[in-house]
Every structure is written in C-alpha cells, then in structure tokens.
Amino acid sequence: MKKNNKIKxxxxxKKKKKNKNKSGKKKTKLKKSRVILIFACAVAVIIGNxxxxxxxxxxxxxxxxxxxxxxxxxxxxxxxxxxxxxxxTTEEIEKMAKEKLNMDYPKKSQIEYITVxx
Numbered sequence: 001m002k003k004n005n006k007i008k009x010x011x012x013x014k015k016k017k018k019n020k021n022k023s024g025k026k027k028t029k030l031k032k033s034r035v036i037l038i039f040a041c042a043v044a045v046i047i048g049n050x051x052x053x054x055x056x057x058x059x060x061x062x063x064x065x066x067x068x069x070x071x072x073x074x075x076x077x078x079x080x081x082x083x084x085x086x087x088x089t090t091e092e093i094e095k096m097a098k099e100k101l102n103m104d105y106p107k108k109s110q111i112e113y114i115t116v117x118x
Contacts, residue, residue: 097103
C-alpha cells in the first residue's frame with residue numbers, strides 16, 4: 001500500500017524537494033570521495049611497488065659490480081701467487097743463497113760420509 005503523501009502547502013513541497021536534493025548531493029559527494037580514496041590507495045600501492053623494484057634493481061646493479069671487482073682482485077691474487085711460485089725455482093733459490101747469504105757449494109774436504117749398518 002502506498003502512503004498518503006499529499007502535499008498540503010507549497011512551502012512544504014519546497015522543503016521536501018530541498019531535503020531530497022541535499023541527501024542526493026551528500027550521496028554523490030560520498031561516492032566521489034570513495035572513488036578518489038580508492039584511486040589514491042591504488043596509486044600509492046603502485047608507487048610503492050615501483051620504488052621497491054627500483055631499489056631491487058639498484059641492489060642488483062651494486063652486486064654485479066661488486067662481483068666483477070671481486071673477480072678482478074682474485075685474478076690479481078692468482079697472478080701474484082704464480083709470481084711467488086715461479087720465483088721459488090731451484091735456480092732462483094741458489095742465486096739468492098749465493099748473493100744474499102754468501103753461501104757456496106761445500107768442498108770435498110767439507111763433505112762427511114756416514115755409514116749405515118743394515
């Protein structure tokens with residue numbers, strides 16, 4: 001059943017119409033504010049993801065160049081180790097003993113033989 005909505009006065013009609021318009025405007029403002037809020041949240045999430053990906057890319061870039069630097073230093077270490085091992089040949093050791101320590105081969109009179117019993 002329908003309500004009896006008879007309007008008795010012109011002023012009463014205007015008041016009802018104003019109230020309807022005000023409540024309609026409030027609803028549209030509320031809907032717009034919700035849409036704007038959802039849009040702002042979505043933009044914030046997207047910007048957060050982009051910043052995260054940028055930071056990850058920056059760290060990957062740093063890791064790549066640190067690994068490259070580490071590899072170059074490992075190569076230098078290997079080269080220095082090979083120089084050390086190459087300097088320890090018997091000729092080099094003999095030369096260093098003669099020059100720095102004034103050593104020489106023993107003479108026949110300085111050699112002593114030891115007999116071992118079986």
